[in-house]
Every structure is written in C-alpha cells, then in structure tokens.
Amino acid sequence: MSQVITRFAPSPTGHLHIGGARTALFCWAFARRSGGRFMIRIEDTDQARSSEESARGILEDLAWLGIEWDDGPTLEVGSLSEASRPGAADASEKRGARVIGADARPVGPYFQARRVPIYTRYLRQLVQHGRAYPAFETSEVLEAQRKAAVAAKQTYRYDRASWKAITTPIDRLAAMDKADREGRPYVIRFFAPHEEIIVHDQVLGDVKYAAGEMDDFVIRKADGFPTYHFAVVIDDELMGVTHILRAQEHLNNTPRHVALQKALVIHPDDAAPGRPAGSPFRTPIYGHMPLIFNMDATKMSKRDKAKAARKAAKDAIAKDRSITAATLAAATGLDEKLIADFLAAENDSLDVAARLAKHFKVTLPEVEVWDYRQNGYLPHAITNFLSLLGWNPGLKTEDGKDLEKFDNAFLAAHFAIDRIGKTNAKFDRNKLLSFNADAIAALSDEQFASSWMDWMRQYEPEAHSTISRLAPAQLLTLARALKPRAKTLRDALRPAAFALTGDDDFAFEPAAVEKNLSANERAGLKLLAEFKPRLEAIADAGWTPESINTTIETFAKEKGMPNAGPVAQPLRVALTGTSVSPGMAETLAVLGRASTLKRIERCLSTVGR
RNA sequence: GGCCCCAUCGUCUAGCCUGGUCCAGGACGCCAGGUUCUCAUCCUGGAAACAAGGGUUCGAAUCCCUUUGGGGUCACCA
Numbered sequence: 048m049s050q051v052i053t054r055f056a057p058s059p060t061g062h063l064h065i066g067g068a069r070t071a072l073f074c075w076a077f078a079r080r081s082g083g084r085f086m087i088r089i090e091d092t093d094q095a096r097s098s099e100e101s102a103r104g105i106l107e108d109l110a111w112l113g114i115e116w117d118d119g120p121t122l123e124v125g126s127l128s129e130a131s132r133p134g135a136a137d138a139s140e141k142r143g144a145r146v147i148g149a150d151a152r153p154v155g156p157y158f159q160a161r162r163v164p165i166y167t168r169y170l171r172q173l174v175q176h177g178r179a180y181p182a183f184e185t186s187e188v189l190e191a192q193r194k195a196a197v198a199a200k201q202t203y204r205y206d207r208a209s210w211k212a213i214t215t216p217i218d219r220l221a222a223m224d225k226a227d228r229e230g231r232p233y234v235i236r237f238f239a240p241h242e243e244i245i246v247h248d249q250v251l252g253d254v255k256y257a258a259g260e261m262d263d264f265v266i267r268k269a270d271g272f273p274t275y276h277f278a279v280v281i282d283d284e285l286m287g288v289t290h291i292l293r294a295q296e297h298l299n300n301t302p303r304h305v306a307l308q309k310a311l312v313i314h315p316d317d318a319a320p321g322r323p324a325g326s327p328f329r330t331p332i333y334g335h336m337p338l339i340f341n342m343d344a345t346k347m348s349k350r351d352k353a354k355a356a357r358k359a360a361k362d363a364i365a366k367d368r369s370i371t372a373a374t375l376a377a378a379t380g381l382d383e384k385l386i387a388d389f390l391a392a393e394n395d396s397l398d399v400a401a402r403l404a405k406h407f408k409v410t411l412p413e414v415e416v417w418d419y420r421q422n423g424y425l426p427h428a429i430t431n432f433l434s435l436l437g438w439n440p441g442l443k444t445e446d447g448k449d450l451e452k453f454d455n456a457f458l459a460a461h462f463a464i465d466r467i468g469k470t471n472a473k474f475d476r477n478k479l480l481s482f483n484a485d486a487i488a489a490l491s492d493e494q495f496a497s498s499w500m501d502w503m504r505q506y507e508p509e510a511h512s513t514i515s516r517l518a519p520a521q522l523l524t525l526a527r528a529l530k531p532r533a534k535t536l537r538d539a540l541r542p543a544a545f546a547l548t549g550d551d552d553f554a555f556e557p558a559a560v561e562k563n564l565s566a567n568e569r570a571g572l573k574l575l576a577e578f579k580p581r582l583e584a585i586a587d588a589g590w591t592p593e594s595i596n597t598t599i600e601t602f603a604k605e606k607g608m609p610n611a612g613p614v615a616q617p618l619r620v621a622l623t624g625t626s627v628s629p630g631m632a633e634t635l636a637v638l639g640r641a642s643t644l645k646r647i648e649r650c651l652s653t654v655g656r
Numbered sequence: 657g658g659c660c661c662c663a664u665c666g667u668c669u670a671g672c673c674u675g676g677u678c679c680a681g682g683a684c685g686c687c688a689g690g691u692u693c694u695c696a697u698c699c700u701g702g703a704a705a706c707a708a709g710g711g712u713u714c715g716a717a718u719c720c721c722u723u724u725g726g727g728g729u730c731a732c733c734a
Contacts, residue, residue, distance in 0.1 A: 058734045093733060186732060193731090202658050202730080234732055251661065260659060268732040275734045299660060299729040335661085338727070342667070346727095432668090435683090439669060449670060449682040468669080471727060475667045478684040488697080531697035542695080563694090599693075615693030627695045 051083025052289050055109075055116075056279070058090045059102035061349060062415035065474065066294060066339045067105075068112060069433040072458070073336065073467070074292050075114045076434075079459035083289070087119030087148065088282060089158045092272040097160070108416040110147055112426045113455045118286075119157045121148040154286040159278050166273040168314050169281050170235055170266065174223070177216050178310040179266060181223045181233045182209035204262045210238065232269035237277075237307065239263050244302040249334040249464045251295075256302040264303060276300060280307040284328045285317055292464070295335045295471075305330055334464050337437045338471045341412075347474060352404075352411040353395035359409040360390060379406050413476065421506055423536030424479070425498065427454055428486035432479045434458050436472045452485065484534035496526040502536040510540060513547050517637065524592055525637045528629035545623040546637050550645045559626040560654055563616040571617035572655045578602055578614055579647050582635075590640045596632035621650035 055071040057063065063071075078085035087106070091097035106122040109115075123146050156162060173179035182205075189205070196203035213219050226233050239261040246254045266277035273281070283291065308328040315324040341347050364370045372390060376383035379402040389399040404411045413419050419429055435451060440461050442450040453461075487495065500522075503511035517525065525546060533539035540547070564571035581598050599618075603611040615631045622643065628634055635643050 056734090060734080090734060096733075182732095189732090197657090200657065232732090248661095254660065256659075262730085265732050270732080272732090274732070279734085294728095295661070296728055297734090300734095337662080340727085344726080435668060437668095441670070443670085443682085447681080451669090451683060465673095470662055470669095472669090473667060475684065478668065481684055484697090532695070534696095559694095603693085610693065612693045619694065625694090629695080631693065 049287075049289070051078055051081035052086060052118075052287050053078040053083065053292060054086040054088055054283070054286065054288050055114075056088040056090050056282075057102075057105050058093065058096075059098060059105060060093065060096040061101055062417040063105045063108040064347070064349075064415055065413075065419075065433070066347060068108070068114075068416050068429070069339065069436055070293060070336065071109055071114050072112070072430055072433055072455075073438065073462065074290075075116075076455075076458045076462035077290060077292060077464065078117075080462045084117040084152075085115075086286060086288070087116040087157060088286065089120060090275065090278065091158055091160045092268075092275065092278055094160075094270060094272065102158075104417065106148075108420070111420060112416065112430050114430070115147050117148075118150065118152060118154065119148045121146050123147075152287070159282065160272070162278070162282070163272065165285065165317070166267070166278060166281055168316060169311060170273070170277070171220065172312070172314060173237065173266075173310060174219050174235065175216050176310070177238070179235050179237050180210045180213065180219050181226065182236045182263075182265075183226070183231075183233045184209065205236070207263060209236070210263070234265045234269055235267035236263040237266045237303075237310070240306055240309070244305050246298075246301045246305060246333060248298070248301075249332060250467045251298070251335055251469060254298065254301075261302060261306060266307075276303050277307065280304050280311070280328070283331055284308070284311070284313075288331050290332045290334070292334045292336060292467075295338055298335045301333055301335075334467060336467055337469060339436055340471060340473050342473050342475060344473065347414050349397065349414060350395050351414055352397060352400045353389070353392075355409065355411050356400035356403040356407075357390060357392065359407040360403050363407055375403070375406070379403065419479075423502055423506075423533075423538060424483050425486045425536075428483040429479070430455055430458070431486070432482045436474070437468050438462070438466055439468070441466055452482075480534050487530060487533055487536075490530070492523045492526040492530070495530050496522050499526065499529070499536050499539055506537075507540065510543075510547055514543070517546070521637050521639070524633050528633035528637070532629060542629050545628055545634060550642050551649060553624040555620060555624045555650065555654055556626070559620045559624070563620045563626060564650075564654055569655070571613075571620070572651065574606075574614060575617040575621055575647065576651055576655070578618070579644070579651075582640075582643060582647075585640065587640050590636065592632040592636040595635045599631060618647075621654075622646045 053074040055067075055074050057067055057071075075085045077083075087109070089102050091102065102120070103122070106120060107124075110122055110124050123144055125144055150157070170179065174181070192206075193203045213222055223233070223235075225231075241258050243258045244256045244261070246256070248254055264276060265274050267273050282288075308330050311328040313319075313322050313324055313326045313328070318324040339347060341351065345351075360370075360375070372383050372387035375381070375386050379386070379399075381399060381402055385394070385396065385399060386403075388394045389396055389403075400411060411418075413422060416429070420426075431451075431453060434453070440450055440453070440457075442461075444450050490498065500511065500514065503514065514522070514525070525543065529539040529542055532542040545553075564575070581602055582595075585594055585598060599611050599614055603614045606613070608614070611631075616626065618631055619628050619634070620626060622628070622631075622634055622638060638646070
C-alpha cells in the first residue's frame with residue numbers, strides 16, 4: 048500500500064483541548080510508526096467562531112508538545128525550552144528560529160476557508176449526478192418541524208420537500224444559479240442513499256447502520272461554506288489521507304462520510320497521476336478512540352472554567368451579601384453587565400472566569416494544553432500521560448511492572464492501533480501531576496534550572512528577574528533544593544520564596560517564632576546568636592552547601608544534640624520567616640554569606656528585642 | 657426516545673483475540689510504618705476490582721446470550 052498519511056484537523060475556536068492533543072498525538076505517532084506523513088488541516092468553515100489567533104495558538108501548543116507536522120500551515124518557532132525536551136534539541140534549533148510545516152506534496156491550502164472553490168465544484172458535481180439538491184426552507188421553519196416531531200415523539204426527518212419540488216439535476220442547478228443571482232439563501236442537501244452502511248473500524252470492529260437511518264443532511268450552508276461532513280470528505284480524499292484516528296463522538300458521523308465517498312468522483316480539475324478524473328473517492332481506514340471525561344464523569348469542556356468561577360463567585364456572594372456585579376466590576380475592571388450575565392450563566396466568558404478566579408483566589412480547572420503549560424507542566428509529562436489514556440504499550444519493565452514512563456520517541460516507535468482501548472477514560476489530574484513530578488525529578492539540576500527559568504520568563508517575569516541575579520552555582524544549588532519540592536514549575540515558586548524576597552522584606556511568622564525562637568526561655572534565639580559566629584568564620588570563598596552543612600552538624604554535635612534540628616529550625620525562621628523551607632545547607636548557599644548574616648542579625652534584633 | 661458504542665481496584669490500566677500458570681498484576685490516589693534539620697523527596701508494607709444472571713466447557717475475567725449500568729449521536733458546530 049502507499050504511504051500512510053494521517054491528519055489532525057482542529058477547528059480554530061479556542062485553545063487546544065487536552066482531548067484534541069491526544070488525538071493529534073496518536074495520529075502523529077501512527078504516522079511516525081508507519082514511516083508516513085502527519086498533516087494538520089484547519090477546519091475554519093464556521094465563520095462566526097473561527098479565528099486566526101486560535102489557529103496559531105493550537106499550532107504553538109502542538110509544537111510545544113513535540114507533535115510536529117510534515118504537511119500543513121507553517122509555524123515559526125523560536126528557541127523552545129531545550130532542557131525540557133531532551134532529544135529534540137539539535138543544532139539548528141539551538142540557533143533559534145525554525146519552521147514547522149510545509150506544502151511539499153503539495154495538497155494545500157490547509158485552511159478550509161481558502162478551499163471554497165474546490166468544495167463548490169464537488170457540490171455541483173453531486174447535484175449534477177442527482178445525489179444532492181438545493182433546499183430553500185429556512186432554519187426557522189425546519190426548527191418548528193423538528194419541535195413538532197419531538198413533541199409527537201417521532202424521529203424528525205427532513206421531508207425532502209425541495210427534492211420533490213424540483214425534479215431534475217438541470218433544473219436544480221438552474222435554481223441554484225438563479226438564487227445566487229438574486230441573493231436568495233439556500234442550502235444544499237445530500238440525497239441519502241437507502242442502503243446499509245458498514246464502517247470497518249480498526250478499534251471497534253465492524254459497525255453496521257441499517258438502510259434508512261441516514262437523513263438528507265446539509266452539505267453546504269447558506270453562507271456558501273461547506274459543512275464539516277462535506278469538507279472533511281473532500282479534503283481527506285484530495286489530501287491523500289489514508290488513516291483517520293478520531294474521537295468516538297465521530298463514530299455516528301462516519302456512515303455519512305462513507306456515503307459521500309461512494310457518491311463522489313475526482314473532478315477533472317483535481318485529476319492527478321494515478322487519480323484520473325472520474326475515479327471514485329476512496330474510503331480511508333477509520334479508528335475511533337475512546338472519549339476523555341472529567342473525574343466526575345462530565346464531559347471535559349471549556350465551560351468547566353466558567354462553572355468553577357461562577358461557583359466561587361456565588362459562594363462568596365452567599366457569604367457576603369454586599370458583593371454584587373457592580374462591586375465585582377469595580378474590583379476586576381470588567382463591565383458590570385458582562386459580569387451580571389456571567390453570574391446568571393448567560394455567557395461563559397473565559398476572560399470573566401479568569402478574572403473572577405484571580406479575584407477570589409481560586410484555581411480554575413485545567414482543560415486546555417495552554418492551562419497546563421502556564422501552570423508549569425512539562426510537555427513530555429503531558430504527552431506521556433495522554434498516551435496512557437486509551438492506549439497502552441502492553442510492555443513490562445525489567446522488574447515486572449507495567450511500562451508507563453516513556454517519551455514521544457518511544458511512542459512513535461511502538462504505537463499500534465490494535466492496542467487502542469474501547470472504554471472511555473476519566474482524566475485523573477492527580478496522576479498527571481505525579482507524572483509531572485517524576486518528569487521534573489528526572490531532570491538534571493541544569494535542565495531543571497533552564498526549564499524553570501524559561502517558564503518564569505514567560506509566566507512570572509518578576510520572579511525571573513530576581514532569580515536571574517543569582518550566580519550560576521547558586522542557581523544550580525537552588526535547583527537542587529527545589530526539584531524534589533515541586534510537582535510543577537509553578538510549584539517551585541513556593542519553596543523558592545526565601546530567594547524571591549529582599550533581606551528586609553519578609554515578616555517572621557508569630558507561630559514559627561514562638562515555637563522555634565521564643566519557647567523555653569528563648570532557647571532558639573540564644574542558640575542562633577551562639578551559632579552566628581560559626582557562620583561568620585566561613586570565608587566567602589568557602590561558602591558552599593558542603594561546608595555549611597558541616598558547620599551546622601559540627602555545632603549540633605558539640606552541643607550534644609541528637610540531630611541538627613535544634614540548630615536548623617531557629618536558623619530557618621531567621622532566614623525565611625517560616626518553619627518550612629528547603630534544607631539549610633542549600634538555603635544558606637543560595638542566600639550567600641552576606642544575606643544570611645544580615646537576615647540573622649535582623650531576626651536577632653527584631654524578634655530578640 | 658431512535659440509532660450506535662462500551663463494561664477488570666476510587667482512577668488509568670495489564671490479562672481477554674489464542675479459555676487453565678489470575679483466590680487477577682502494575683501505576684496514581686488512599687492508609688500504616690521507616691529515613692530526614694522543617695516541608696517535600698525517598699524506602700517498606702496494607703486495604704482496594706473481573707456489573708448481574710444464564711449458558712458453552714473438565715475448567716471462564718477470558719467464548720455466547722440476556723439484563724443492568726455508563727457513554728456517544730440525532731444542527732445551516734466541528
């Protein structure tokens with residue numbers, strides 16, 4: 048058989064959904080495994096909802112995940128995070144800009160909105176062949192009919208009134224031309240064949256649809272754009288797609304696509320070597336993948352964010368009656384009516400959701416790749432976890448456990464359709480978090496430092512500029528201290544708090560002070576004062592985690608302490624203001640000799656007054 | 657409601673195709689211990705599932721049927 052070609056065809060109506068990312072990943076992996084090509088096509092036939100920004104965002108997220116396409120729109124990527132993508136960093140990438148995507152075969156354009164002339168000729172072909180027809184009913188009329196049918200507990204079917212009204216292909220074409228001239232809107236419907244359709248699904252097996260199940264669905268909208276069903280069939284044929292892996296929600300669409308493929312032939316304008324005009328459309332190989340749900344079994348959706356933000360706002364309002372849309376508008380800088388509508392569930396604005404979440408200090412559920420990226424997840428942790436949702440390599444590690452940890456290259460080498468599962472999966476954010484923590488732990492200190500800095504530069508610029516002032520050795524020490532304490536890159540901000548604050552800018556927590564400094568007649572303070580000269584005795588050049596650790600241990604031993612705790616805790620409070628922080632050796636080393644002594648003095652003088 | 661798909665621990669899953677080695681294995685989470693200067697990491701142990709009922713068979717998580725449960729889809733959205 049000819050070369051395998053798979054595609055991912057997102058609709059650019061928002062960010063890349065986590066489920067879409069898995070679809071793309073599997074299509075990519077299958078193409079790679081088969082030595083084929085992976086293609087991206089942008090399905091922007093919904094004029095109202097599509098946007099170029101979101102198309103670009105989706106491409107960027109895919110590239111970030113390491114899912115790169117051979118055919119499709121081009122995307123220039125800057126210097127991606129090297130350390131977080133081991134194996135992906137070649138010389139050209141390090142030099143800077145690089146372009147993903149091209150039209151080498153060529154079969155573009157890859158934006159459906161630019162392919163309207165192509166769809167039009169096939170639309171006319173179908174009408175000409177008596178397999179489609181213009182329909183002039185308005186959607187209002189049809190909606191009324193549909194409602195009546197539902198009320199009568201009947202399955203609604205379009206009654207083919209327009210098919211019956213004009214009886215020959217020539218008259219239908221003429222009617223279309225006339226309507227076009229007069230600017231009168233109409234749709235084109237496919238004349239559904241009365242025959243059984245069998246879909247040979249590689250995941251689910253043969254799925255049969257009885258004759259008469261299909262209705263005359265619309266293939267061209269009144270605005271002149273094709274519907275999804277039509278565009279997808281035309282494009283997959285013309286773009287040479289051989290395998291279609293998509294979510295199970297599309298399973299019931301497949302008979303429509305198969306029926307269209309049976310009705311269509313190659314138009315003279317699209318004739319190509321081996322595909323002469325008149326040759327019938329081919330049916331690609333289908334595989335429908337299980338769906339991904341939230342842990343509470345609801346469908347994962349952008350709306351989850353709106354719901355969460357709305358709930359947070361309503362909970363707050365229930366507690367404090369003085370909060371209204373007006374006060375929220377003042378606090379968030381948003382329009383009052385927008386907020387009122389949002390609260391009344393009249394809109395699900397993501398912008399409102401984000402601002403309310405920030406205002407009420409709640410975390411919105413992560414449903415898009417972008418959310419995870421922003422929150423400090425590593426791309427290969429995400430793709431690794433996603434790989435396991437509905438697929439499994441079926442291999443064991445040396446110690447007999449299921450092989451779960453692998454990278455994109457492994458997936459590309461081992462992916463097989465016959466190991467795709469049939470059962471829907473719930474998205475366990477906990478397990479993803481654990482995968483991310485493991486991925487972070489697996490980074491070298493250098494890699495962690497570089498990934499963390501990259502991430503901060505984009506999402507926490509203030510922290511980035513502060514940490515940038517550290518010497519390279521200090522940064523590595525900090526990285527070592529942070530790594531086991533961070534499940535995400537964002538997580539590392541908390542244990543790094545001591546390094547992000549100025550020597551005089553943090554407060555000493557009363558509870559920590561009481562327990563570790565004031566208790567037992569200020570035992571902690573006395574110890575701290577006694578220990579300070581030991582630190583002063585360390586020369587600037589010898590200020591390393593090792594020497595600091597030795598100093599602490601030695602001092603504790605001299606004092607006859609069972610361990611270094613009694614020394615470390617007062618020190619910890621003095622340097623960080625809290626009783627929780629990374630190890631003292633690392634903390635002091637990152638702070639440096641001067642800051643350390645300054646903080647101890649400040650503690651002694653403020654707390655020990 | 658019509659049509660279609662699915663069914664192993666709370667969750668992701670291995671095992672199912674090619675019945676016996678499965679009183680069902682791993683991972684996440686959870687619980688209990690241990691290491692440690694706090695927190696975290698790390699280590700050890702534990703609880704936890706074949707939806708139900710019929711068959712077929714010497715033998716069924718594995719094959720068949722029914723029931724139940726879950727999901728998808730029925731747009732001029734993809």
